[in-house]
Every structure is written in C-alpha cells, then in structure tokens.
Amino acid sequence: MSPVVSPLGVPNVPWCPSHIPPAVPNVPSEPIVPFCPQCPCVPCCPLAVRAVPNVPLPSPVSLCCPCCPHCPQCPQCPHCPRCPHCPCAVPAVPSVPNVPIVPDVPIVPSVPVLSLLSPLSPLSPLSPVSLLSPMSPVSPMSPLSLMSPMSPMSPVSPMSPLSLMSPVSPMSPLSPMSPVSPFVPIVPFVPIVPDVPRLAHGGAIATLIDTSLGTLALAVAGRVVTANLSIDYLAPVPLRSVLLLEAFLQRRQGRKLFLGCDLWDAEGTTLHAKATGLFIQQDPPKEAARGGDSGR
Ligand SMILES: CCCCCCCCCCCCCCCC(=O)SCCNC(=O)CCNC(=O)[C@H](O)C(C)(C)COP(=O)(O)OP(=O)(O)OC[C@H]1O[C@@H](n2cnc3c(N)ncnc32)[C@H](O)[C@@H]1OP(=O)(O)O
Numbered sequence: 001m002s003p004v005v006s007p008l009g010v011p012n013v014p015w016c017p018s019h020i021p022p023a024v025p026n027v028p029s030e031p032i033v034p035f036c037p038q039c040p041c042v043p044c045c046p047l048a049v050r051a052v053p054n055v056p057l058p059s060p061v062s063l064c065c066p067c068c069p070h071c072p073q074c075p076q077c078p079h080c081p082r083c084p085h086c087p088c089a090v091p092a093v094p095s096v097p098n099v100p101i102v103p104d105v106p107i108v109p110s111v112p113v114l115s116l117l118s119p120l121s122p123l124s125p126l127s128p129v130s131l132l133s134p135m136s137p138v139s140p141m142s143p144l145s146l147m148s149p150m151s152p153m154s155p156v157s158p159m160s161p162l163s164l165m166s167p168v169s170p171m172s173p174l175s176p177m178s179p180v181s182p183f184v185p186i187v188p189f190v191p192i193v194p195d196v197p198r199l200a201h202g203g204a205i206a207t208l209i210d211t212s213l214g215t216l217a218l219a220v221a222g223r224v225v226t227a228n229l230s231i232d233y234l235a236p237v238p239l240r241s242v243l244l245l246e247a248f249l250q251r252r253q254g255r256k257l258f259l260g261c262d263l264w265d266a267e268g269t270t271l272h273a274k275a276t277g278l279f280i281q282q283d284p285p286k287e288a289a290r291g292g293d294s295g296r
Contacts, residue, residue, distance in 0.1 A: 200237035217279035
C-alpha cells in the first residue's frame with residue numbers, strides 16, 4: 001500500500017477519521033476502515049474532489065460514490081464516513097440550489113436541522129453548516145422547549161452529525177421576554193481539515209454559536225442578521241466530542257435581540273464556551289417598526 005498522503009501533501013498523516021482515535025473516552029469510535037491506496041478516504045470527501053477540479057467524475061453511473069473519482073477502485077468507499085452515499089454517513093441533503101442565510105419562512109428549530117462542519121452535503125460541500133431539514137412555518141412566538149444537557153431524553157448519537165434536541169413542548173412556552181429561552185442543538189465535531197490539532201477550530205465553534213443564536217432569533221423575530229457576536233472560549237473542544245448548546249433570549253429592544261448561549265459537553269459538566277450575540281431584525285412588522293421597544 002502506498003503511503004498515505006494528506007490533501008496538503010504531507011505524507012503519513014493519518015487524518016482520516018477512520019484512523020483518529022476517539023478524543024472523548026466515552027464516545028464510541030467509528031469502525032476502523034482500512035486505507036485504500038486508491039482512495040485513502042480523502043477522495044471520498046467532496047472537499048477533495050474540489051481540490052482536484054480536473055478529475056472527471058467517473059462513469060458509468062453504477063458507482064458506489066459519484067463524489068469520488070477513485071470510487072470504482074475503492075472497495076472502502078461505501079464505508080467511508082465522509083461519503084454522503086455511504087450507509088453510515090449523514091443523510092443527503094435534498095437538492096436545494098441555495099440555502100438562504102436567513103430563510104424567508106421562520107423555522108421550528110426543533111426539527112433536525114444542522115450538520116456542523118459536514119463535508120457531506122452535496123448542497124455546499126464547503127459550507128460549514130448545512131441545512132438538513134425542510135423549513136416549517138411557525139409563529140415567531142411558537143413555544144419551544146428546554147432540554148437540559150443532562151436530560152436522559154437526549155439520544156445523542158456520536159455517529160450522527162447532529163441531533164437537535166428541542167422538541168416543541170407546551171410545557172415551556174418561549175416568551176421573547178423570557179430570560180431563558182430554549183434552543184439546544186447537540187453537535188458532534190468531526191475533523192474535516194487535515195493536519196490540524198485535534199481540537200475544534202474556534203471559528204467553527206463561532207459558526208455553531210452564530211447559527212444557533214441566529215436560529216433562535218429567527219424563531220422569535222423572523223429575518224435577522226448578526227450584528228455582534230462575543231465568545232469566551234473557556235475550554236478546548238476535542239474533535240469528535242458531542243456538545244450541547246443552550247441558547248436563550250436575554251432581552252429584546254425593538255429590532256435588537258440580545259441573546260446568549262452556553263456551550264457544554266454532552267454530560268453538561270464542562271462549559272466550553274459562553275457567548276452573547278446581538279441580532280437585528282430585518283423587515284420588522286409595521287407595528288414593531290413604529291413602536292419599537294418591546295423589550296426592557
Ligand atoms: C443549529 C440549528 C441550525 C438550523 C439552521 C437554520 C438555518 C438558518 C439559520 C439562521 C441563522 C443565521 C444566523 C447567522 C446570521 C448571519 O451571520 S448574518 C451575516 C453577518 N451579519 C451581517 O452581515 C450583518 C451586516 N450588518 C448589517 O447589515 C447592518 O450593520 C445591521 C446589523 C443590519 C444594522 O444596520 P441597520 O439595519 O441600518 O440598523 P442600525 O440602525 O444601524 O442599528 C440598529 C440598532 O442596532 C444597533 N447596532 C447595530 N450594530 C451594532 C453592533 N455591532 N453593536 C451594537 N449595537 C449595534 C444600533 O446601535 C441600533 O441601535 P438603536 O439606535 O436602535 O438603539
């Protein structure tokens with residue numbers, strides 16, 4: 001077998017997730033998949049396909065993986081965790097041409113939605129965040145529920161890209177004025193960038209936080225943009241760890257929504273980050289635009 005070469009041309013750096021031991025002791029590891037000299041997992045990744053733009057996609061179509069130019073020679077491709085066509089991979093995103101940053105229709109953040117740092121999405125392989133669920137109309141005041149990081153109800157699967165644990169519950173009505181409003185995505189970080197320390201990138205964490213806060217703001221006020229985001233990184237996030245993000249609306253002042261969040265490990269024992277964000281409502285209803293301050 002020829003030596004493994006990373007996308008950056010650095011040999012013998014087994015960055016493939018199949019070869020990285022689990023960073024979190026309690027998270028079961030993925031099955032070890034032997035490297036294939038034709039396809040050391042890297043070509044299975046849409047990022048790698050992008051990196052080799054002149055490599056035509058293989059034909060005929062009877063491939064295990066149309067994303068992988070080496071797939072016909074690679075018996076491992078169907079089992080590569082990076083392959084969107086692999087049975088163990090993330091469900092493919094429906095073919096939507098573009099995912100708006102802020103959807104026109106507010107969504108219920110209780111639907112499984114986010115694939116953080118997933119290179120698997122055919123929607124946008126380079127996008128750190130992919131939308132995996134259809135959008136559902138919802139009242140901006142729709143009640144959401146709070147799920148504690150400690151909740152035994154959390155079916156966290158370290159193999160899934162994300163489980164979003166905010167089922168709609170009449171038990172916990174979300175008021176825009178509520179100091180604690182609930183939005184709790186559960187996200188395992190997976191490595192997509194080779195040759196980096198096995199810690200989650202701060203920018204990726206920021207993306208997670210921005211998207212989560214933005215989703216909560218979206219549920220409360222419709223179209224929003226981030227005006228300010230402030231993050232305190234308190235403890236490193238190991239790759240492959242599973243996280244809980246608890247977001248809450250602190251206050252609302254006219255078009256301004258002040259939100260905060262805590263990023264925990266799956267057990268709710270380590271606080272990895274705290275953040276606050278200011279989101280500005282876009283195209284507010286006329287009464288809001290006139291009167292303004294519904295907050296404190
Ligand atoms: C996990 C599950 C996933 C599910 C999957 C869902 C997918 C769906 C995800 C949706 C969630 C997307 C979340 C990402 C959202 C972005 O990342 S958006 C992209 C990043 N943000 C931007 O590009 C914004 C760029 N900036 C701007 O457009 C404008 O500067 C702004 C922010 C809209 C403000 O401009 P403006 O509308 O003219 O408002 P302006 O009068 O200047 O300011 C309004 C008020 O805000 C204040 N303000 C404005 N900026 C600031 C600031 N930086 N600091 C403090 N105060 C400020 C002003 O002082 C003013 O206050 P008041 O005088 O009214 O008291």
